[in-house]
């Protein structure tokens with residue numbers, strides 16, 4: 001983050017791979033969907049790099065392990081219906097908060113920042129999950145992958161948050177685990193911080209063009225505090 005730049009007034013925080021390790025939930029729901037088609041279960045290491053681009057892409061990638069393009073088209077809608085039903089039934093059962101998430105959110109709030117959650121997860125999964133994990137009270141705004149016409153890496157949801165908060169993007173930081181989050185932030189002209197413990201489509205976090213890698217949301221809050229303390 002640039003010294004002398006305007007103070008940060010809001011943070012936009014990603015969900016999967018940033019606040020919650022949701023891969024165990026994806027494993028349950030995807031394998032329940034695959035069982036409907038008599039397909040063998042798949043493991044978390046295969047699933048992890050597929051998370052982050054929304055449900056549509058995830059279902060297509062998972063079906064592509066066994067089916068050709070024509071067969072994927074033929075079963076897509078049925079697969080999506082199975083997946084959504086199964087995911088909603090197990091949502092949050094196996095997901096766990098990453099270290100420093102609650103502390104980091106509390107620190108950002110205590111510094112007066114406004115908080116939004118922007119995820120590519122469908123909003124129908126996101127809202128109950130945030131509530132169940134005690135995250136909902138931190139967020140003034142929540143946008144899922146299907147809340148707006150375009151999702152990350154498009155800047156649309158981030159720009160919408162800036163408008164909702166009536167803040168210029170240069171006073172907003174996005175915090176995420178993947179290039180998806182960083183590309184959206186760069187295109188929106190927000191700051192962006194990256195956590196190293198998430199999924200990033202199976203690629204090294206160091207490859208992401210961001211304003212810094214932070215080990216936790218608590219470290220992100222410390223960086224924002226340092227940035228803001230240089231302002232007059």
Ligand SMILES: O=C(O)COP(=O)(O)O
Pocket residue numbers: 014015016017051052053054055118119120121122152
């Ligand atoms: O693709 C998803 O379902 C969610 O991904 P995100 O929370 O990292 O944006």
Ligand SMILES: [Mg+2]
Pocket residue numbers: 014015016017018052176177178198
């Ligand atoms: Mg993510």
